[in-house]
Amino acid sequence: MIPVSGFEGARVGVLGLGRSGLTAARALAAGGATPVLWDDNQGPRSRAEDEGFETADLTRVDVAETLATLIVSPGIPHLYPAPHPAIAAALAVGVPVDNDIGLFFRSLGSGAWDALDTPPKVIAVTGSNGKSTTSALIHHLLKSAGKPAELAGNIGRGVLDLDPPGEGAVIVLELSSYQTDLARALTPDVAVFTNLSPDHLDRHCGLGGYFAAKRRLFAEGGPDRCVIGVDEVEGRFLANQIGAAPGDDRVIRVSSGTKLSGPGWSVFAKKGFLSEWRKGRQVAAIDLRGVPGLPGAHNHQNACAAYAACRALGLGPKLIEAGLASFAGLPHRSQIVAEAGGVRYVNDSKATNVDAALKALLAFDRIRWICGGLMKEGGLAGLAPGLDHVRKAYVIGREAEGFALGLPGVEAEICGTMEAAVTRAVAEAEPGETVLLAPGAASFDQYDNFEQRGNDFTTRVRAALA
Structure with missing residues (x-):
């Protein structure tokens, strides 16, 4: 651990008690500060209290006034679309707002x-x-x-x-x-x-x-x-x-x-x-x-x-x-998870936006493409340069029909679920083709994160090939 310097004896607020927030609190304590923690959810607050940390409602101005600075976890908005109420309280009384990267x-x-x-x-x-x-x-x-x-x-x-x-x-x-x-x-x-x-x-x-x-x-x-x-x-x-x-x-x-x-x-x-x-x-x-x-x-x-x-x-x-x-690559990023019958199966679940999905499409020829999810702003027009690599699209997610309509000239089957998409793609894939998961969309309509989506794809591919 890297102890945080410069706050010895001071009360420092920590907003958001995920991985980075709790680590920041421990590092602040190791450097002699008194961390004061808050999370909008009771569960993380209880776990912090079990670890011996003080918790207090940092959205209250009278609490914010006691702080030397406020450390914010990355997922919490500090300006747009609107500051979190705890950050708004800190801004109102002039308490500096920072994050664990600044402390590092x-x-x-x-x-x-x-x-x-x-x-x-x-x-x-x-x-x-x-x-x-x-x-x-x-x-x-x-x-x-x-x-x-x-x-x-x-x-x-x-x-x-x-x-x-x-x-x-x-x-x-x-x-x-x-x-x-x-x-x-x-x-x-x-x-x-x-x-x-x-x-x-x-x-x-x-x-x-x-x-x-x-x-x-x-x-x-x-x-x-x-x-x-x-x-x-x-x-x-x-x-x-x-x-x-x-x-x-x-x-x-x-x-x-x-x-x-x-x-x-x-x-x-x-x-x-x-x-x-x-x-x-x-x-x-x-x-x-x-x-x-x-x-x-x-x-x-x-x-x-x-x-x-x-x-x-x-x-x-x-x-x-x-x-x-000797670099093996990272999971969920153009990761080859199986090869069978002359067909490659590639997990690029991290392709959560159109630009990343386009790059994945351009990396392979003759693709059976599993795509879709929670669509982002800007539409799907940016995928056009890679669509001629696609033999067929198997569309998943809550917005599957809308996603399929944004793929002109591509044969698209509305599958809805990963299970259905993998089953159809495996059944139809021919030697020399690649079954590619590159969603071009966020995962939150069906999964907690892109890792869970990629793991689901990998599990179902291996089960289908067993």
Whole structure:
């Protein structure tokens, strides 16, 4: 655990008692603060009290006035569509609002690094799609190269639950827009921006607010190196704002599908080959086509971002290439769960928006596509470039009929449930085809989360093939 510094003897509110909230409370207590906890649900409050923590209704202004600061869990809105009542109370009396990411950056080190010859580094990854795979891949590459590394944030452990890093260690953080938007301290050594597509628009009051939340990691954090995906205009704009000149190697531009030019530092993948260029010449190349854990152009972009981040820390291309070859991929992200009769079965339940689903469709040919769920804003028009890869769609979810109507030219069967969709897809799949779960929608109409949806798909596929 990383004890939180700077609040010794102070009362600090903690709002939301999930994984990050309880971890923050423990880290605050370890640093000498008095955490005061609140959750809208009685169950989490009772568990906190059983652990010995004080609970109090933080929505009351008289309680908020006793606090030095308020720490907020990422799922709780702090501005749009409207601040949570506890946050509104804190704002009314001028109590600073922060989150566990802000506490992490202000507490990491705390003077204990003076005796280290090589202080630890932090790599922080944000973006719309590919954050988890890129973060996990960076962590894997570091570990496979013999570097001490930990992975946390929006993936794995809460940031304050990490072990204090030692000599030459690297902490890899996946950060969502909810986390970067609120953190009062953001100081990574290397910051990574994968890409941008519309998501969480209600929480950020539109695409501009969503991009602004991501941009804070770079504008507020002042990282030594910035790895930026430039396949969208927002990434190109961000890279342009950070770079002081065309050859400024503080910025490493990354692309999938476009050969990047210019005197600067770039890493791009084209036709399955990763290339690194510096000062107008190629310095390394890796064939990604045979890496089973990274299928498709979207994963090649993740590979480029992870490669660039590791190069920014000084890892050699050959070490990185060896690590890429042994990466198994993450569950629910283009995960091959079975192969039988010449048919592949792929779980990409994490494709919860149209852009992610499109990337999954483009990664495979001749697809039996299981799709649908709780549709997001913006409609399904963005799927059009990938629909010619689809042999047939098997639509699930509460809005299955509406989803199917948004797939012009695609044969679509309304299945409703995962069980029905898997049964039909397995029965109709032919050798050389891929049965792909890439919903293009949220899971909450039928499942608690995308992991549960992906597990259901995997279980039913394996049962059908048994």
